Amino acid sequence: MESNILLDLKNVNKVFGNNHVLKDINLQIERGKFITFLGPSGCGKTTLLRSIAGFYTVDKGEVWIDDKLVNDLPPYKRGTPMVFQEYALFPHMTVFDNIAYGLDIQKRPEGEVQQRVEAAMAQVKLTGLEERYPHEMSGGQQQRVAMARALVMNSPIILLDEPLSNLDAKLREEVRVELRTLQQELGLTVIYVTHDQLEALSMSDYIVVFNKGAIDQYGTPHEIYYEPRTQYVADFIGTTNFIDAVVEKSEGEMATVRYGQAGDTVTVTSKERLIVGEEVHLCVRPESLRIRQPEAGEFKMTGIIKSSMFLGEKERYFLVDEVGSEWIVDAYDIGKTHFEGFVQMSAATDKIHIIKKSN
Ligand SMILES: Nc1ncnc2c1ncn2[C@@H]1O[C@H](COP(=O)(O)OP(=O)(O)OP(=O)(O)O)[C@@H](O)[C@H]1O
Ligand SMILES: [Mg+2]
Structure with a gap:
């Protein structure tokens, strides 16, 4: 054959x-x-x-x-x-x-x-x-x-x-x-x-x-x-926000990771086998982040809006978090909405992707 x-x-x-x-x-x-x-x-x-x-x-x-x-x-x-x-x-x-x-x-x-x-x-x-x-x-x-x-x-x-x-x-x-x-x-x-x-x-x-x-x-x-x-x-394909995290729990395809100054945790799926204690990157695309209060269990981060850019179908916001890392958030179909100053960002857990640092 x-x-x-x-x-x-x-x-x-x-x-x-x-x-x-x-x-x-x-x-x-x-x-x-x-x-x-x-x-x-x-x-x-x-x-x-x-x-x-x-x-x-x-x-x-x-x-x-x-x-x-x-x-x-x-x-x-x-x-x-x-x-x-x-x-x-x-x-x-x-x-x-x-x-x-x-x-x-x-x-x-x-x-x-x-x-x-x-x-x-x-x-x-x-x-x-x-x-x-x-x-x-x-x-x-x-x-x-x-x-x-x-x-x-x-x-x-x-x-x-x-x-x-x-x-x-x-x-x-x-x-x-x-x-x-x-x-x-x-x-x-x-x-x-x-x-x-x-x-x-x-x-x-x-x-x-x-x-x-x-x-x-x-x-x-x-x-x-x-x-x-x-x-x-x-990094090569599209735009991505990265944040360091540590694996706290790993069971099958589910992993709980700890991230950020406040030590928040989020539970997400990962196709890669992760080891408890392992350092990883969390990735979240600008279009997956929202400027709004997080719901229970969601990924969350606070930041200050430094600048923004109106691109027609979306507004792109440039933020800085508590440790000085930069974030990009795309807000779509926003009409007259415009955000400023200190805000909450959040993303659904299925929008968070884990990359092993050893890769
Ligand atoms: N015939 C050659 N002799 C010596 N070095 C070469 C030869 N052809 C390519 N190289 C080298 O091999 C590397 C890869 O080149 P290649 O042309 O495969 O890159 P590429 O990915 O096609 O890049 P581009 O997007 O610019 O076309 C480069 O460092 C290049 O200088
Ligand atoms: Mg070529």
Whole structure:
């Protein structure tokens, strides 16, 4: 039976000189999913993509595609076309010839080339533009040519390295939707590299968050946002308030933790196994905090509002608590309500997420 795992990376390491760029990457990617590699500049996203495509050979570890070990195969034998940030179209070739290029290299019969290129062009809605040259097309159209060039190869997996980064904001959003629709309609497996967290959250089935060449977390957008495994992930995606706490009681998935000057406690769920006495971070998103009296059992904190910012759908408040730590609270749909001075903040217990300090 065909395995559901299309790409399997085992302990992949890549070193450039004395720069250890990829550190023990272990990752399994399912067929038909949209996966995003997310992380700041220089964390190794492109290096890993190139190692999958075969432009780099790994120094240690194994790359498996479709149950085949491909460590020693060159790019054209791996079937993993890569779309580069700058699209890398041939400027002197027509759109048709650009898309046909990979098939011509394989010396496919002319009739088959014609038919497959036309099919790929229809998929990306470029029919009729066969004789244009890349410089006669918009950025979005060029991006689709690059996609068609990958699609025409009938490859099991398509690798996209920040393909939208040189489009303007509006076009970028349009192409983003088109790309996701195409991926779902055709059941493609796509690995998409970006350092834009919104792009990652909105397009992906799964996100891989990179931290200096290692994977900090692999999960769905919801898991990454609501259940970050490390402080780095919580900090990188969206905005988070952190406060130190100590585990007082731990039973199954429930933990009671003590926090703040007054030694308040709150009982919350935690998927991670916690040990009594262990130091942890509590995380709470700005949109989960309310400026109001806490109800029994809720997370609570007092603070002084230092400043605020009206952002239309919400007002963002910047506060300082009793020990001088900063807090951000977002108040939504507030109309004329405006808070000032010394206030109570609170959050429902299911909005409090625990991160182990050892992660
Ligand atoms: N061919 C190379 N030779 C030497 N060092 C390299 C090479 N390619 C990348 N590096 C180094 O490896 C590290 C990771 O680079 P990489 O291009 O993978 O980062 P990235 O996550 O794609 O960043 P960005 O978001 O800026 O594209 C960097 O320190 C970079 O300088
Ligand atoms: Mg890169």
